[in-house]
Amino acid sequence: MGKQRPNAVPRTLTPVRxxxxxxxxxxxxxxxGVLVAGIxxxxxxxxxxxxxxxxxxxxxxxxxxxxxxxxLVTKITDSQGNVIAFLYAQYRVPVTPKQISPxxxxxxxxxxDRRFYEHHGVDWKxxxxxxxxxxxxxxxxxxxxxxxxxxxNYLINVVYRDKVGVDEDPEMEVGRQRAQEGTITRKLREARxxxxxxQKMSKEEILTGYLNVVxxxxxxxxxxxxxxxxxxxxxxxxxxxxxxxxxxxxxxxSKYNPWKRPEETLKRRNRVIxxxxxxxxxxxxxxxKYKKEPLGVLPEGPDRPPANCVGAGPQGGFFCQYVEDYLMxxxxxxxxxxxxxxxxxxxxxxxxxxxxxxxxxxHQVPKTTEGIxxxxxxxxxxxxxxxxxxxxxxxxxxxxxxxxxxxLAYPYGVMNKFGAGSTYKIFTAxxxxxxxxxxxxxxxxxxxxxxxxxxxxxxxxxxxxxxxDGDNRKYCLSNASTGYSDRMTLQQAxxxxxxxxxxxxxxxxxMDSVLNMANRLGLRETMATNMSGQTPDxxxxxxxxxxxxxxxxxxxxxxxxxxxxFTLSPAPVSPLEMANVGATLMxxxxxxxxxxxxEVLDRNGKKLDLTKYEEPCEQVVEEPLANSMVxxxxxxxxxxxxxxxxxxxxxxxxxxxxxxxxTQEYKSAAFVGAxxxxxxxxxxxxxxxxPRPICDGTASGVPPRLCxxxxxxxxxxxxxxxxxxxxxxxxxQPPAGLxxxxxxxxxxxxxxxxxxxxxxxxxxxxxxLQNSGYQVAVRQVNRAEPKGQVVNQSPRGSALPGETxxxxxxxxxxxxxxxxQPPPSSGGGTPxxxxxxxxxxxxxxxxxxxx
Numbered sequence: 001m002g003k004q005r006p007n008a009v010p011r012t013l014t015p016v017r018x019x020x021x022x023x024x025x026x027x028x029x030x031x032x033g034v035l036v037a038g039i040x041x042x043x044x045x046x047x048x049x050x051x052x053x054x055x056x057x058x059x060x061x062x063x064x065x066x067x068x069x070x071x072l073v074t075k076i077t078d079s080q081g082n083v084i085a086f087l088y089a090q091y092r093v094p095v096t097p098k099q100i101s102p103x104x105x106x107x108x109x110x111x112x113d114r115r116f117y118e119h120h121g122v123d124w125k126x127x128x129x130x131x132x133x134x135x136x137x138x139x140x141x142x143x144x145x146x147x148x149x150x151x152x153n154y155l156i157n158v159v160y161r162d163k164v165g166v167d168e169d170p171e172m173e174v175g176r177q178r179a180q181e182g183t184i185t186r187k188l189r190e191a192r193x194x195x196x197x198x199q200k201m202s203k204e205e206i207l208t209g210y211l212n213v214v215x216x217x218x219x220x221x222x223x224x225x226x227x228x229x230x231x232x233x234x235x236x237x238x239x240x241x242x243x244x245x246x247x248x249x250x251x252x253x254s255k256y257n258p259w260k261r262p263e264e265t266l267k268r269r270n271r272v273i274x275x276x277x278x279x280x281x282x283x284x285x286x287x288x289k290y291k292k293e294p295l296g297v298l299p300e301g302p303d304r305p306p307a308n309c310v311g312a313g314p315q316g317g318f319f320c321q322y323v324e325d326y327l328m329x330x331x332x333x334x335x336x337x338x339x340x341x342x343x344x345x346x347x348x349x350x351x352x353x354x355x356x357x358x359x360x361x362x363h364q365v366p367k368t369t370e371g372i373x374x375x376x377x378x379x380x381x382x383x384x385x386x387x388x389x390x391x392x393x394x395x396x397x398x399x400x401x402x403x404x405x406x407x408l409a410y411p412y413g414v415m416n417k418f419g420a421g422s423t424y425k426i427f428t429a430x431x432x433x434x435x436x437x438x439x440x441x442x443x444x445x446x447x448x449x450x451x452x453x454x455x456x457x458x459x460x461x462x463x464x465x466x467x468x469d470g471d472n473r474k475y476c477l478s479n480a481s482t483g484y485s486d487r488m489t490l491q492q493a494x495x496x497x498x499x500x501x502x503x504x505x506x507x508x509x510x511m512d513s514v515l516n517m518a519n520r521l522g523l524r525e526t527m528a529t530n531m532s533g534q535t536p537d538x539x540x541x542x543x544x545x546x547x548x549x550x551x552x553x554x555x556x557x558x559x560x561x562x563x564x565x566f567t568l569s570p571a572p573v574s575p576l577e578m579a580n581v582g583a584t585l586m587x588x589x590x591x592x593x594x595x596x597x598x599e600v601l602d603r604n605g606k607k608l609d610l611t612k613y614e615e616p617c618e619q620v621v622e623e624p625l626a627n628s629m630v631x632x633x634x635x636x637x638x639x640x641x642x643x644x645x646x647x648x649x650x651x652x653x654x655x656x657x658x659x660x661x662x663t664q665e666y667k668s669a670a671f672v673g674a675x676x677x678x679x680x681x682x683x684x685x686x687x688x689x690x691p692r693p694i695c696d697g698t699a700s701g702v703p704p705r706l707c708x709x710x711x712x713x714x715x716x717x718x719x720x721x722x723x724x725x726x727x728x729x730x731x732x733q734p735p736a737g738l739x740x741x742x743x744x745x746x747x748x749x750x751x752x753x754x755x756x757x758x759x760x761x762x763x764x765x766x767x768x769l770q771n772s773g774y775q776v777a778v779r780q781v782n783r784a785e786p787k788g789q790v791v792n793q794s795p796r797g798s799a800l801p802g803e804t805x806x807x808x809x810x811x812x813x814x815x816x817x818x819x820x821q822p823p824p825s826s827g828g829g830t831p832x833x834x835x836x837x838x839x840x841x842x843x844x845x846x847x848x849x850x851x
Contacts, residue, residue: 070094070158070213071221072342072603076312076320078349079598085312085320086305089164089339090157093224094212097204101238104223105207107247110275113146117203121147121194147194149250150210155179157213157221165335211235216246217253218302229302230258240282241293244272258297266295307339310398314405315358317397319349319390322412322576323596330613332600342603347596348387353378353729358392360725361682364703364717367394367404371688371706374721375411377576378680378729379594381583384617386592389678391576395687412576414526416685418668420578421661421714422497423681424569426585426672427518429494429502429632431509432800433625434517438748439491439632439741441798445501446486450476453507454564475564477503480662491632495641497660502567508803511562518566520620522581522591526574570663575670575681582672582679585633585657588739589626592617624742630674631741633657637723643671646719650727654735660719666693666710671718673726676736680726682718747798754799757790762809765790775804780811787812 073088109116115123123145144152160175162168178186197206211223220229223246227235231242238246248268249256258265270291276282282290305311309320323345327333333341357376365374378389391411398405408415433439450462454475461476477499484498493501506514519527576594584591593615600608636658637647643660658673668685684704686694693710696717697703704717747753755772757765766776783791792808799805 068154068158069342069603070154071161071340074338074341074343074345076309076323077344077346078316078351079347080351081346082351084316084347084349084351085309086307087309087324087339088307089162089219089336090215090221091219091225091229091304091307092212092221093228094222095208095224095235097208098236100208100211100223100235101243103240104211104235104238104243104246106279106281107240107243107272107276108207108211108250109146110279110281111247111272112149112250114275114279116146116207119145119147121145121196121198122191144190145194146210147197147206148190150206150213151190151193151197152179153210153213153215157215163336164339214250215253216249217257218304219307220302220304225304229304230297232298232303240273240276240286241269241290241296244276244290245269245295245297248272258295259301262295269295309407312397314396314398315354315392316349316351317407318393318409318411319347319354319388319596321397321407321409322388322391323347325409325412326596330615332608332610332613344601344605345597346599346601348380348389348598349596350378350389354390354392356728357390357680357725360721360728361392361394363724364721365394365684366703367396369394369703369705371686371690371692372684372694372704373410373415373687374682374684374717375416375575376680376682376721376725377411377579378678378725379576379579379583381586381674381676381679382592383587383590384592386580386583386587386594386617387598388576388594388596410575410687412574414572414574415687416575416668416670416683417572418663418665418685418691419569419571419661420573420670420672420681420683421569421663421668422499422502422567423578423659423661423670423672423714424518424567425494425497425502425661426581426629426633426659427521427523428505428509428514428567429490430521430585430621430625430629431513431517432490432505433628433745434621435509435513435800436749436752437490437798437800438744438746438752439494439628440489440747441752442487442489442796443493443501444486444504444794445479445484445488445493445498447482447484447500448476448478449500449503450474451503451507451564453561454503455561456563475503477564491635494633494659495635495639497642499568503564506562506564506567508800511564511566514566515562517621520591520618521584522577523573524577524593526572526577568664569661573670573683575683578670578672578683579679579681582657582674582681584620585626585629586674586676586679587626588623589619589621590617591620625745627739628741628745630657630738631746633659634738636660636673642713642715643673643719643723644715646715646723649720650723652723652727654730655738657738658719658722660714662713665691666695666712667691669694669712669714669716669718671714671722673719673722675726675730676738677730677733678726680722682721682725684712684717684721749801752798752800754793754795754797754805756796757793757805757807758796760790762788762790762807765793765807769805769807773801774799775802777804777806779806779808781808782813782815783810784814785810785812 070092071088071090072092072094073086075083076085076087077083113123156176156179160172160179162172180186201209213222215221216226218229220226223235223238226246227233227238227242230246231238233242245258245265248265248271255261256265256268273282273287273290277284277287309317309324312320324338327338327345328335333343357378361374361376365372374394376390376392380387380389393410395410396403396405397407399407451474455464455473457473457475459473461473463472464474479498479500484496488496488498488501515527580591580594583594595614597610597614600610602608634655634657635641636643637652637656638644641658643658654675656673656675658671661670661672663669668683670681670683672681674680684694686692686706688706692706693708694712695705695707695710696712697705704712754774755768757768760768762778766778769776781791785791787810789810790807791810794806795803
């Protein structure tokens with residue numbers, strides 16, 4: 001009989017009519033009959049609604065209990081196998097029967113199922129007692145064996161559990177409710193399943209299975225996790241008092257929480273110790289001694305690891321989150337599979353490189369700097385894999401926003417909404433080489449330039465009558481300073497970054513070639529906005545269609561040649577993808593997906609095949625072209641290159657390629673560089689709600705700050721961050737030489753050498769150029785040379801096959817006063833500019849910037 005409820009009237013004083021007693025006895029007999037018949041349902045047929053309902057789910061649930069794996073903890077490790085984070089929804093450490101102390105087994109059996117080794121899944125005596133107690137109004141009793149409780153807990157905690165990252169499933173919710181409902185149907189189902197399980201599993205397996213599945217508290221499941229979380233021990237070393245506490249909790253984990261309800265928990269623990277005496281598992285004198293001991297749990301609450309990437313800490317959290325995002329992006333796991341599968345994921349995370357890079361980004365832009373982020377992504381080049389080594393930011397990874405922490409994907413997402421500036425000139429230069437140009441080809445780099453090819457310029461640009469070109473403005477821009485020569489080699493241009501020269505190159509190679517090159521070299525996700533045919537919509541909340549970058553892939557209207565500002569990168573970009581661009585060039589033109597994975601093992605230690613999920617590497621440009629681009633960008637850190645000052649400051653002395661970038665209004669700046677061992681990208685950008693410019697720190701120890709006019713450049717804080725970090729990371733490794741350039745891409749292809757027609761007549765010059773495969777445009781200029789004589793040409797020296805060569809033909813007339821624009825110089829002239837600021841271009845032309 002059950003315990004009498006407090007304040008209940010003694011039964012001997014309660015009048016009972018004979019008729020009531022007979023009815024109650026009849027009801028109990030009927031219940032017992034239903035129970036027995038329900039259990040024997042396959043033999044004797046259905047017994048009504050209750051039995052039918054139970055039968056409907058028996059077979060399927062039985063199969064689930066056998067095949068459904070319980071949720072386990074997934075481990076994320078660094079490249080050396082050291083755990084950096086745990087991912088889980090249920091903190092569970094599975095154990096074998098031999099890994100559980102006899103005290104733990106004895107305590108559980110004593111309090112929950114004394115006849116565990118005697119029954120075959122259902123304790124008829126206990127079940128009938130519980131039915132009588134419940135029907136007679138006494139304390140509600142379960143009457144369930146450990147096997148039946150195993151069934152119930154498995155259904156609730158495994159089969160019908162909540163899935164991570166999945167909206168609530170009505171079917172799962174119904175399953176959980178049915179597994180807990182206080183009905184005969186549920187009892188029938190549990191009894192049937194318990195009997196089946198006893199036929200398939202030994203008693204020790206059932207007991208261990210129960211202790212691996214049952215919930216304690218605070219998302220702690222199973223005795224393995226509970227032993228660690230409550231006592232900093234293992235289940236094989238659990239003492240009598242520890243075992244009694246845990247065994248007492250399974251009845252009601254929230255009620256017997258030792259930190260929140262210590263007095264009730266102590267009473268419950270001692271009650272378990274008493275039952276161990278009753279079942280002769282303890283001597284009375286030992287029990288009295290144990291009952292005087294304190295609870296003995298950890299004083300600050302259960303010790304379990306953080307359940308997500310927060311556990312990787314401020315330094316490793318971004319990398320851990322990238323691992324999560326990457327696994328789901330490639331379709332290897334769903335969020336629920338990742339958080340319940342018990343995988344061991346060995347990553348490419350380099351703890352030393354991460355620590356150094358984190359210190360560098362914070363040294364150049366302290367984490368307390370208001371409104372300015374500094375990010376860095378490092379990738380290891382290779383022709384078989386591009387392994388992500390480190391992802392860091394001056395912002396700490398974490399959930400405490402008040403402390404400046406964030407979980408936004410700073411180092412690998414498109415968080416830099418202002419762009420990477422002139423680093424995109426890499427793509428224009430590579431497209432030029434692929435069309436037949438060379439790094440030694442001389443390009444025109446006037447101080448300012450107005451394009452007759454591109455439209456959509458700002459208010460200061462000249463108007464045009466051409467349709468569909470934005471606000472009917474030509475595209476015009478200026479260089480970041482007036483100190484540039486009107487002509488220089490492409491290699492010099494990559495080092496000093498004149499804006500006008502690269503916009504002119506865009507005209508020559510065509511925007512489609514430049515955009516395609518950017519996609520091939522590595523801007524796959526950054527550039528994919530409109531690749532799927534969606535209509536760009538900057539106001540949309542859908543991240544797939546709201547990126548300003550979509551303008552570059554949007555279908556162009558008639559007479560629209562694209563957006564010239566692309567080469568100056570005014571749109572959102574991923575630091576990781578820019579680092580991978582450097583890795584692609586340094587790998588001989590082989591693009592590989594930037595991967596954080598080295599090895600993935602399932603819960604049984606079986607290695608999973610990553611090649612089924614990861615994209616294969618691609619030879620996206622010829623190796624000689626890639627090597628020549630590396631050589632073409634190998635002068636940025638020397639001489640008058642835009643990053644030379646930062647390289648000298650940091651004592652850099654290794655061969656490398658590099659490219660700086662600054663956006664028009666100084667709201668962001670970037671540096672992309674690579675050695676044969678490592679490629680990296682750094683970006684400093686405004687991450688505040690107010691899009692203010694950034695001023696670089698000028699005095700010693702003065703960090704960058706938000707300001708009115710702006711003075712940040714890619715060769716300043718971004719380049720200093722790069723050289724500071726990479727110098728220390730590569731310290732101890734011998735310098736590696738850069739691959740040699742190919743003559744084809746040094747001086748250009750055989751068809752890229754333009755005949756010099758200066759001094760010829762217009763007719764001879766036109767014929768010579770056309771016979772060499774070029775188109776010809778003629779401009780008359782007032783000069784003293786004989787009428788009809790060619791006095792200049794553009795381009796001169798080299799041009800791509802099929803390009804238009806403009807010849808300047810003398811009128812033979814010199815006006816008495818200079819009332820017109822002077823004739824073009826040998827450098828191609830300096831047309832008037834409507835540019836505004838270091839990059840020019842105007843609001844309608846994007847936000848281009850210098851190096």
